[in-house]
Amino acid sequence: MAEFSLGPEFERYQRDMQEQMGDFSKMQESIKAAVGRGEAADGRVIAEYKAEGGLTKLELDPRAMRLPAVELGEEIRTAVNAAAQDFQAKAREASKAMFDVPDDPAKGMDPSKALASLDKIANGFAGQMRDLARELGLQQQRAKEAMDNYKGPGFPGPR
Structure with a gap:
């Protein structure tokens, strides 16, 4: 019985698509696995930020609870913003090769x-x-x- 094959063009197509989708999948997985971290108040406020869930962790050292409410709020905001910026930097790094993202985020894509x-x-x-x-x-x-x-x-x- 003759062997059925779609030929070399189809095999090339499969290889090219696997390569392109593999690169895209790697980028997606890298972004999904990225965890942005931010700290404030001398490490007494720690925040983590992820693609799925946004702010996923907020740790307050008991000593941070002694801060006045307004100051504690500012320290939390600082830690959360730092975690979000760290996450964005990791996401930019993961997508840099595929979408030619510049090193300087101020320049934008x-x-x-x-x-x-x-x-x-x-x-x-x-x-x-x-x-x-x-x-x-x-x-x-x-x-x-x-x-x-x-x-x-x-x-x-x-x-």
Whole structure:
């Protein structure tokens, strides 16, 4: 029996998609695993920030509770903001390679470069889908020809 294969184009398509999706999945996993940490009041107020859940941890040392309420509120805010900024830095680092994020966050992302990265991914995907459709059409034609030429029991032969 002949081995069925979609051919080298499909295999290339699979490799390219696995590579692209692998990079994207790695970036997503890195961001999901990132934990931003922030401290204030000489380490007496500790906050953690994650992609899922936002502020996920807030620890107050009993000594921090001796601070006046207004000052304690400011220290908590400082720790939470530091944790959020730390998380953002880790998320930028995780997405830096894929979306050409600049080192200096004040510069912000260049929208044209980000769109170019997305466009490159989309065009690559579209090209691979065209190749796949062409290869599937060829395989369909081959299967039809094989069925038309099949001379097994109970078949009258080519139509």
